[in-house]
Amino acid sequence: MxxxxxxxxxxxxxxxxxxxxxxxxxxxxxxxxxxxxxxxxxxxxxxxxxxxxxxxxxxxxxxxxxxxxxxxxxxxxxxxxxxxxxxxxxxxxxxxxxxxxxxxxxxxxxxxxxxxxxxxxxxxxxxxxxxxxxxxxxxxxxxxxxxxxxxxxxxxxxxxxxxxxxxxxxxxxxxxxxxxxxxxxxxxxxxxxxxxxxxxxxxxxxxxxxxxxxxxxxxEGVPAHFSRQLDHVLLHPIAGPLILLFLLFLIFQAVFSWAEAPMDWIDGGMASVQQWLSGHMADSLLKSLLIDGVITGVGGVVIFLPQILILFLFILLLEDSGYMTRAAFLMDRLMSAAGLNGRAFIPLLSSFACAIPGIMAARTIAHPLDRLVTILIAPLMTCSARLPVYVLLIAAFIPNITVWGGVGLQGLVMFALYAAGIVGALLVAALLRLTLLKGGRQPLLMELPSYKWPNPANVLLGLWDRVKIFMRRIGTIILSLMVILWFLSTFPAPPAGGTEPAIYYSFAGLIGRALEPLLAPIGFNWQIAIALVPGLAAREVAVAALGTVYALSGDEGAVTEALSATLAQNWTLATALALLAWYVFAPQCLATLAAVRRETNSWRWAAFMFVYLMALAYIAAFITYRVALALGEAEMWQDALALLIVALAGLALLRPYIRLRLFRTGACRKEGNTSVASAPPHSGCGGCTLGSGCAKPRNRIDSANNQRDEKTFQQTSP
Amino acid sequence: MKLSSESERQAFQLGCAVGLGFTQPLGQMRPGGMGRILAVSGSDRDIERGLLEMGFVEGARIEVLHHGWLRRDPLAVRINQTMTVALRRCEANAVLVGPLLDQEPEALAVRLGEPALS
CATH class of the missing domain: 3.40.50.300 (P-loop containing nucleotide triphosphate hydrolases)
Structure with missing residues (x-):
C-alpha cells in the first residue's frame, strides 16, 4: 500500500x-x-x-x-x-x-x-x-x-x-x-x-x-486598536455590566415578543390539523392517539421552536462577534460565588425560554464538572412553559390589587416565582460544588478574541444545526414519551356507569390516586395529583389536564377562565401557593430529562436530577403549605408577605456579615502556593549568585504582600 | 561578568528585578500596568501548563487592560500585543512580572553598579 x-x-x-x-x-x-x-x-x-x-x-x-x-x-x-x-x-x-x-x-x-x-x-x-x-x-x-x-x-x-x-x-x-x-x-x-x-x-x-x-x-503589523477601544467601553466596570444588562433585556424582549406571532401560527396550525382530523376521522383509538397524544403533546414542544430559534440567533451573533467571551468575563466573578464558570451564564439565560436549548448550550463550557452543574440547575430557571400554570393560579388566587407605589401584587408574585428559581439554582449549584461535584475549581483561562462582524453563513448554518437537532429530538424521544403518556391517560377505558371523568379510571388516574396520600401533606388533592401525571409531558399540559379533571371543555382560553373560577372555589390559598412552589422546582418535563440524558450521556444524572428536583419541590411545597396554613388561610397572606419582606430586608442588612467565603478563599488558599511571590520558581534561588542577598528581597515581597492583604482586609470589613 | 547558561541568565535577571523591588505577581497589577514575565510557576503543573499554553511564558510582554467590575476580578491581559486573555487573579498570581526591560540584563547590572560577582 x-x-x-x-x-x-x-x-x-x-x-x-x-x-x-x-x-x-x-x-x-x-x-x-x-x-x-x-x-x-x-x-x-x-x-x-x-x-x-x-x-x-x-x-x-x-x-x-x-x-x-x-x-x-x-x-x-x-x-x-x-x-x-x-x-x-x-x-x-x-x-x-x-x-x-x-x-x-x-x-x-x-x-x-x-x-x-x-x-x-x-x-x-x-x-x-x-x-x-x-x-x-x-x-x-x-x-x-x-x-x-x-x-x-x-x-x-x-x-x-x-x-x-x-x-x-x-x-x-x-x-x-x-x-x-x-x-x-x-x-x-x-x-x-x-x-x-x-x-x-x-x-x-x-x-x-x-x-x-x-x-x-x-x-510586524500594528496591533489592532479597534477591539481595545471597544473593550474600554464594553468591559468598563460600570458601563460594561449595564450594557450587558441592556442586551439581556433586549434578548428577553425579543424572545417573548418576536416569537409571539410564529407561536400563534404553530398553535393555529396544530389546532386546524386537530379540527380537520376530528372532522374526518371516526371516533377511534387512533384518532385519540393522533389528537390527544401526538398533536397535543408534540405540538406543546414544537411551539417553543420560534423562541429557541430567536434565542439561538442572538447567541450565535454574540458568539461570532466575540462579545460572548466578554459577557463571560463580566459574569465570572458573580457566577464563581456559586462555584460556576462565567460561561455558564449563557446556558442559564437560555433556560428562561426553555431548559432544553439551555442544556444544549452548556456545551460551550469546557470543564466537565462546571458543565454538569450548569446542566443540573438549568431547569430551575423559570421557563416559558411554566407561565400558563403561574398565570392560571395567580389569576385565581392572588387578588389583583396594587401595593406600594403602583406595583401590582400579581406581578410581584410572578417576580417572586422567577426570583425563587434563580436563588434556588445558585444555592443548589453551591451545594453541589461542595458535596457531590467537588473537585478543584477550574481556572478561567479564556482568550478574548478581536471583535468582528458576525459571518452570516456561519450564523445561518449554526441555526440550521440547532433546528435539526431540536426536530430530531422531537421526532424520536419526545414523540415516544408523548405516546406512552397518552396510553397511560387513556387506558383502561372508564366503566359504563362511571361518574368521574374518564382520566380518573385510567392508569394515569390510578397513579395520581396512588400518589395522593403522598401529596396530601403538601395540600394537593386527587385532582391535582392526576393532573400532574400528564403534566410530566410538558408543564402547561397540566392546565389542560386540570380542565379535563374538572370536566370542563372548550378551547384553551375558555378553559383557563372557567378553571380559574372553579379552582378559586375548590382550593384553599395554601394549596394554590403550595402548587406554585411545587412548580418552581418540580421536574415536570420529561423532554428536559431526555435532554439531560443525552447531554450527560447517562441516565444516572437524569435520574439524579429528577430525584433532587422532586425532593426540592416537595420540601418547598410542604413548607409553603404549612406556613400558609399556620398563617390562617386567606386573610393572613398580607402578614405573610410583610414577614417575607422583613426577612429579606434583614438579610440585606446582614449581608456584609454573612459571607459565602467557601469558594472565594477555598480555591485560592489551596492554590496559594502557586503564587510566585511566596516561593521563587525554577530553583532560581539555589543557583542564584547573589547568595545570602536572596532572602532580603524575598522578605520584602512577602511583607509587601502582607501589607496588601491587610489593606484589602480593611477595605472589605464593614 | 559571565553568565554562561540560559538558566543562569534568567536567575540573574530575576535577582536584579527582585533586588530593585520591581517585581510583582500579575494578580496584583492594575489596569494600565505593563511588564515582562519573569517566571511562571505553580505547584499545580496543570495551571502552569495552562498559563504557558495561553502565552504566559517567560519573556513575554504583558499589559493589564481591564479588570472585572466585582472585586476587580478577573483580569484581561494582553500578551505580546497580539492576544488578550482573561484569567482570575488567583491564577494570575502564579505569574511573576518584572519591569519592561528593553536592555540585556548585563546592561542593567552595569546600571546597578556591577555587583561583585564575576
Missing amino acids: TAGTLAANGLRSARIALVGPPNSGKTTLFNTLTGSRQKTANYPGVTVERKSGLLRTPAGHAVEVLDLPGSYSLRARSPDEAITRDVVLGRQQRETLPDAIVCVTDATNLNQHLRLLLELRPLGRPLILALNMMDIAQKRGCRIDTEALARELGIPVVTTVAMRKHGVHDLLARIDALLSGPQTETGVTATANWQEPSPDAIRGYHHEVERVLRQAVVV
Whole structure:
C-alpha cells in the first residue's frame, strides 16, 4: 500500500482534519470548504459534535473534511479538546487516522498559534499550515514571508481568507498535491508514543516559534486598536455590566415578543390539523392517539421552536462577534460565588425560554464538572412553559390589587416565582460544588478574541444545526414519551356507569390516586395529583389536564377562565401557593430529562436530577403549605408577605456579615502556593549568585504582600 | 561578568528585578500596568501548563487592560500585543512580572553598579 497514492487506491475518500486554536477562523474555513454538504453527528460516548463535510478538489478527488474542536494544545483540558487529540493521534474509536492535517492559524496571532503546529509536527502525519485571516494581517501592515516560514518549519504553508470563496484556492491545490503524491505510512509509531508535553517542553515550543518568526516575519503589523477601544467601553466596570444588562433585556424582549406571532401560527396550525382530523376521522383509538397524544403533546414542544430559534440567533451573533467571551468575563466573578464558570451564564439565560436549548448550550463550557452543574440547575430557571400554570393560579388566587407605589401584587408574585428559581439554582449549584461535584475549581483561562462582524453563513448554518437537532429530538424521544403518556391517560377505558371523568379510571388516574396520600401533606388533592401525571409531558399540559379533571371543555382560553373560577372555589390559598412552589422546582418535563440524558450521556444524572428536583419541590411545597396554613388561610397572606419582606430586608442588612467565603478563599488558599511571590520558581534561588542577598528581597515581597492583604482586609470589613 | 547558561541568565535577571523591588505577581497589577514575565510557576503543573499554553511564558510582554467590575476580578491581559486573555487573579498570581526591560540584563547590572560577582 505504501507505493500507491491515496487517490489511486480508491477504496475510500481521503480524510483531512482541520485542527487549530479557537478563534482561528477554523469553522469559517470549514464552512467555505464544504458549504452545505455538512453532517453533524456525535462522537460515541461524549456530547462533542462531530462535524464533517464533503469537498471535491479541482483535480477531482473526493475529500471528507473533519472540523475538529478548537484547541490550544494537544494536551486536552476539556472533552472537546480530548476529541481533537484522540482523532489526531488515531485513538478515537471508529475514527481512522486522518490522511492529512490542516493546521489553521490566525495570521495576526502567529506567535501564539504556531505552537500547536509544533506540537503536531513530531507526529509525522502529512501537515499543511493554513495562515488564515491573511487579509486582516495585511491590512495591519503585517508581511509574512511564507516561503521562509515553510522552509523554517519544513511544512507547506498556504495563505487563506476563509471569508471568501476564492481565498481557499491555494489550500485546495495543496490538498490535491498531497493526495496525488505517494502515500506514506510514517507517523504511526510517533502517534503511538505521544506524551503530554511538560511545562519546559511548552517553553521550548515558544522559543522555537520565536526563532521561526524572526526568520519569516518581514514586517510586524500594528496591533489592532479597534477591539481595545471597544473593550474600554464594553468591559468598563460600570458601563460594561449595564450594557450587558441592556442586551439581556433586549434578548428577553425579543424572545417573548418576536416569537409571539410564529407561536400563534404553530398553535393555529396544530389546532386546524386537530379540527380537520376530528372532522374526518371516526371516533377511534387512533384518532385519540393522533389528537390527544401526538398533536397535543408534540405540538406543546414544537411551539417553543420560534423562541429557541430567536434565542439561538442572538447567541450565535454574540458568539461570532466575540462579545460572548466578554459577557463571560463580566459574569465570572458573580457566577464563581456559586462555584460556576462565567460561561455558564449563557446556558442559564437560555433556560428562561426553555431548559432544553439551555442544556444544549452548556456545551460551550469546557470543564466537565462546571458543565454538569450548569446542566443540573438549568431547569430551575423559570421557563416559558411554566407561565400558563403561574398565570392560571395567580389569576385565581392572588387578588389583583396594587401595593406600594403602583406595583401590582400579581406581578410581584410572578417576580417572586422567577426570583425563587434563580436563588434556588445558585444555592443548589453551591451545594453541589461542595458535596457531590467537588473537585478543584477550574481556572478561567479564556482568550478574548478581536471583535468582528458576525459571518452570516456561519450564523445561518449554526441555526440550521440547532433546528435539526431540536426536530430530531422531537421526532424520536419526545414523540415516544408523548405516546406512552397518552396510553397511560387513556387506558383502561372508564366503566359504563362511571361518574368521574374518564382520566380518573385510567392508569394515569390510578397513579395520581396512588400518589395522593403522598401529596396530601403538601395540600394537593386527587385532582391535582392526576393532573400532574400528564403534566410530566410538558408543564402547561397540566392546565389542560386540570380542565379535563374538572370536566370542563372548550378551547384553551375558555378553559383557563372557567378553571380559574372553579379552582378559586375548590382550593384553599395554601394549596394554590403550595402548587406554585411545587412548580418552581418540580421536574415536570420529561423532554428536559431526555435532554439531560443525552447531554450527560447517562441516565444516572437524569435520574439524579429528577430525584433532587422532586425532593426540592416537595420540601418547598410542604413548607409553603404549612406556613400558609399556620398563617390562617386567606386573610393572613398580607402578614405573610410583610414577614417575607422583613426577612429579606434583614438579610440585606446582614449581608456584609454573612459571607459565602467557601469558594472565594477555598480555591485560592489551596492554590496559594502557586503564587510566585511566596516561593521563587525554577530553583532560581539555589543557583542564584547573589547568595545570602536572596532572602532580603524575598522578605520584602512577602511583607509587601502582607501589607496588601491587610489593606484589602480593611477595605472589605464593614 | 559571565553568565554562561540560559538558566543562569534568567536567575540573574530575576535577582536584579527582585533586588530593585520591581517585581510583582500579575494578580496584583492594575489596569494600565505593563511588564515582562519573569517566571511562571505553580505547584499545580496543570495551571502552569495552562498559563504557558495561553502565552504566559517567560519573556513575554504583558499589559493589564481591564479588570472585572466585582472585586476587580478577573483580569484581561494582553500578551505580546497580539492576544488578550482573561484569567482570575488567583491564577494570575502564579505569574511573576518584572519591569519592561528593553536592555540585556548585563546592561542593567552595569546600571546597578556591577555587583561583585564575576
